[in-house]
Structures are given as structure tokens and as C-alpha cells.
Amino acid sequence: xxxxxxxxxxxxxxxxxxxxxxxxxxxxxxxxxxxxxxxxxxxxxxxxxxxxxxxxxxxxxxxxxxxxxxxxxxxxxxxxxxxxxxxxxxxxxxxxxxxxxxxxxxxxxxxxxxxxxxxxxxxxxxxxxxxxxxxxxxxxxxxxxxxxxxxxxxxxxxxxxxxxxxxxxxxxxxxxxxxxxxxxxxxxxxxxxxxxxxxxxxxxxxxxxxxxxxxxxxxxxxxxxxxxxxxxxxxxxxxxxxxxxxxxxxxxxxxxxxxxxxxxxxxxxxxxxxxxxxxxxxxxxxxxxxxxxxxxxxxxxxxxxxxxxxxxxxxxxxxxxxxxxxxxxxxxxxxxxxxxxxxxxxxxxxxxxxxxxxxxxxxxxxxxxxxxxxxxxxxxxxxxxxxxxxxxxxxxxxxxxxxxxxxxxxxxxxxx
Numbered sequence: 001x002x003x004x005x006x007x008x009x010x011x012x013x014x015x016x017x018x019x020x021x022x023x024x025x026x027x028x029x030x031x032x033x034x035x036x037x038x039x040x041x042x043x044x045x046x047x048x049x050x051x052x053x054x055x056x057x058x059x060x061x062x063x064x065x066x067x068x069x070x071x072x073x074x075x076x077x078x079x080x081x082x083x084x085x086x087x088x089x090x091x092x093x094x095x096x097x098x099x100x101x102x103x104x105x106x107x108x109x110x111x112x113x114x115x116x117x118x119x120x121x122x123x124x125x126x127x128x129x130x131x132x133x134x135x136x137x138x139x140x141x142x143x144x145x146x147x148x149x150x151x152x153x154x155x156x157x158x159x160x161x162x163x164x165x166x167x168x169x170x171x172x173x174x175x176x177x178x179x180x181x182x183x184x185x186x187x188x189x190x191x192x193x194x195x196x197x198x199x200x201x202x203x204x205x206x207x208x209x210x211x212x213x214x215x216x217x218x219x220x221x222x223x224x225x226x227x228x229x230x231x232x233x234x235x236x237x238x239x240x241x242x243x244x245x246x247x248x249x250x251x252x253x254x255x256x257x258x259x260x261x262x263x264x265x266x267x268x269x270x271x272x273x274x275x276x277x278x279x280x281x282x283x284x285x286x287x288x289x290x291x292x293x294x295x296x297x298x299x300x301x302x303x304x305x306x307x308x309x310x311x312x313x314x315x316x317x318x319x320x321x322x323x324x325x326x327x328x329x330x331x332x333x334x335x336x337x338x339x340x341x342x343x344x345x346x347x348x349x350x351x352x353x354x355x356x357x358x359x360x361x362x363x364x365x366x367x368x369x370x371x372x373x374x375x376x377x378x379x380x381x382x383x384x385x386x387x388x389x390x391x392x393x394x395x396x397x398x399x400x401x402x403x404x405x406x407x408x409x410x411x412x413x414x415x416x
Contacts, residue, residue: 078266079273086285093278119271127266137252140311144257145264153256157219161254164216164224167210174259179207179230186239187223190247193322193381197251199369211409215338217246219255231405232336234398237320237329244323245316252315254308261304265296300355305356310366317367321374323385328391332373332398334364339399343406 092213093101108115134143165172173179183205191198203221211228216226223243233239248257272292277285321327338360341347352359360367 003371014089016411024179050082074316078270082270082273082275083289086274087282089274089278089349090272122271123268123416126153126264128266137389139252140317142311145177145254146256147254147260147263148256152218153253155252156259157255160220161220161224163221165206168210171208173207173227177207179225180238182236183207183225183243185234186243189323190240190244190319193324194319197319198247213337215242215246216245219250231409232340232402233333234336234394234401235329237325238336240325240331241316241320241333243331244319245312248312248315249308252308254310254312258305258308302354302356306358309357310363313363314370316369317374321377322381324378324381325372326386326391327378329388331364331368332392332395334360335395336398336402339402339413340406343403358367 049246096104130145134145136143184203187205191201191203201221203223205223205225206288207225207227210226211231212226213229213232214226215229216224225244229242269292273289276288276292279285280288293396301412317327317330320330341350341360350359
């Protein structure tokens with residue numbers, strides 16, 4: 001019976017998978033550097049016009065073709081339908097004569113128990129569906145709501161990955177670039193050190209010429225990296241943690257979990273949005289609509305996403321520990337990201353309650369508390385002892401180098 005219920009809802013809700021792709025791809029990438037729009041790139045001296053997609057493939061994944069128009073239409077179908085239905089319902093009501101309105105009121109009063117019962121049954125069904133699709137995370141032991149099976153999760157991840165390839169096809173860096181060899185080396189090291197997890201994973205790497213420090217990993221081993229990450233990191237130890245963090249999102253099924261919640265929320269809020277636009281005038285309804293979305297994001301969505309990032313940090317730190325890197329470099333990485341925020345003026349516009357990622361200082365503190373446990377994992381992997389020289393002493397040099405890189409990239413003279 002539960003299986004039948006699940007299949008019924010999946011068929012009805014399948015298109016909503018596409019609905020959330022455009023709305024949430026940037027957040028769902030769960031990149032290391034959140035909340036900053038991708039800048040418009042200057043026209044490079046050499047453009048790879050009319051060239052094929054450049055991929056550094058360990059193995060090649062199958063191409064999935066999607067309709068961008070269908071995705072955009074599906075993105076707003078549920079909430080847009082609720083709003084339009086409420087607006088036209090209000091117009092129809094106001095066009096009635098007082099006598100007709102009174103007649104409809106009496107008709108409603110005679111049948112109000114049917115309406116309340118139907119509404120209660122609707123939300124009881126949603127609650128039952130939610131409770132019957134909770135499963136325990138095998139890594140963190142947390143109960144989570146996921147409605148997609150493994151095949152559907154793979155399609156979802158590949159859908160977003162393919163959309164990104166299409167979006168950045170003119171900015172893809174050729175596979176001959178040294179960045180690919182560096183990424184392959186780090187990815188292979190993570191895979192060898194965590195064989196039980198990545199034994200059957202086939203990796204595909206893509207690098208795009210975008211000056212933003214970000215990276216993404218999708219189910220199926222598709223790695224998508226922005227070249228700006230190499231302007232921030234100082235060594236492969238820091239790069240290892242970044243990729244391990246992104247791989248942890250896949251292991252923890254964060255993308256599927258986030259999309260599942262998004263789909264359930266859109267259905268849950270369909271009725272309240274309809275009633276808001278039905279009962280109130282358009283300006284009051286607009287304020288209530290936007291206010292409810294903002295309140296929900298601040299109280300529910302953003303804290304939930306920050307929690308997922310913290311989970312990925314923890315698991316990524318554990319995966320990194322088994323690769324025998326110097327884990328102290330990971331702590332320095334957050335100092336570099338904080339400096340990058342300062343250079344790019346991001347700090348001037350950050351409002352903690354509106355962030356989808358924890359602040360860098362908070363992430364560094366939490367990983368510092370997890371350092372002893374991570375060092376035990378490193379010892380169990382029979383790694384050599386950490387270097388006697390603490391890399392944290394290099395922090396002033398790292399920060400200076402980052403500032404020089406940034407100013408050079410911006411064409412600003414550097415004076416020291």
C-alpha cells in the first residue's frame with residue numbers, strides 16, 4: 001500500500017523535480033563560497049568558440065537532454081497556479097451581487113464540514129506521506145525525508161550537471177590544462193583512501209573559466225569546478241578538503257533531501273497562498289505572500305541548509321583525514337576564505353540570518369573541535385606523522401599571497 005501511495009505521488013510530483021532545479025541549483029551545489037553572484041567575465045583574448053565540450057574523463061557519462069522552457073514553466077507551476085487562482089477567485093467574488101454572495105455564503109455554511117474535512121484529509125495525507133518516507137542516514141544516523149529512489153537521484157544529479165555544462169559550455173577550459181591533472185591526482189587520492197565508499201565510482205571532471213572559488217560534485221562522479229578556486233587555495237591539502245566536502249553532499253544525499261523538502265513545501269503552501277490572494281486585496285496579499293516566504297526562509301530553510309553544510313564539513317573532514325593530508329591546512333583554508341570575503345567586499349553585505357552557509361569562522365571553530373577525532377582516523381590509515389612545522393605559522397604568508405593574486409587579477413597595483 002505504501003509503495004502504491006509513493007508511486008502515485010511520484011508520478012504527480014515528478015515534474016516538480018524540474019521545478020526546483022533552476023530555483024535551487026546554486027544553493028544545491030553547496031559550494032564552498034556561497035551567496036555571491038557569478039560576475040560577468042571580460043571577453044577573453046581567446047574564446048573557445050564552436051568547440052566541443054572539453055572534458056577530462058576517467059569515464060564518460062551519458063548525455064541527458066532537457067527542455068529549458070519546460071524546466072522554467074514547471075518551476076513556477078504550483079505557486080503561480082495558487083496565486084492566479086486566488087486572484088481570479090477574488091475578482092469573481094467581487095463581481096457578484098450582494099444577493100448572490102449571501103446565497104453562496106449559506107451554501108458554504110451548509111457544507112463547511114465537508115471543506116474542513118477535505119482540507120484536514122489533504123494535510124493528513126501529506127503528513128502520512130512524510131512520515132512513511134523518513135529514512136535513517138547511514139553515516140550521521142539522522143532521519144531524513146527523501147522521496148527519490150537511487151535511479152531517480154541519479155537522474156536528478158545528472159540533470160543539474162548537464163544544465164551546468166550547457167550554461168558554461170563557452171567557458172569550459174580544455175582538458176589539456178594543468179588544472180585537470182591536479183584535480184585527477186587529488187580525486188584519485190581520495191578514492192584510494194576511501195575504497196569502500198568510492199570503489200565503483202567513475203569520475204568525470206570539468207573546469208570552467210569563472211573567477212569564483214566554487215566546486216560541485218554530483219551523483220555518478222561528475223565533478224564541476226570553477227577556476228577561481230585555484231586563486232584561493234595554497235596547496236593540494238586544501239583542495240582535497242574542498243572536493244571531499246562536495247563528495248560528502250552526495251554521500252549524505254543532501255541534494256535529494258533538499259529537493260524532496262522543496263517539493264513537499266510547495267504542495268503544503270499551495271492552499272494558504274490561494275486563500276491569501278482570494279481573501280485580501282492585491283497589495284496586502286503581495287505583502288503577506290512575500291512576508292511568509294521571507295519568514296519561512298529565515299526560520300526554516302536557511303538554518304536547514306546551514307545544517308547540511310555543517311554535516312558535509314564533518315564528513316568531508318573525515319574523508320580528508322584518510323588521505324594523509326595535513327589537516328591543519330583545512331583550518332587555514334577558512335582564514336583564506338574570510339580574507340577573500342574581505343577583498344571582494346562580501347562581508348559588507350552579509351546578514352547571518354539570510355545565509356545558506358555558516359560563516360567561515362564558525363566552520364573553522366567546529367572543525368577545530370573535530371580535529372582530534374580526525375587525527376585518530378588519520379593514524380588508523382597508517383599515515384606518516386604530521387610535519388613538525390605547524391602550517392598555521394604560514395598564515396601571514398598565505399594571506400599576503402592571496403591578496404597579491406586578487407589584486408593582480410583585478411589589475412590593481414600591489415604595494416607592500
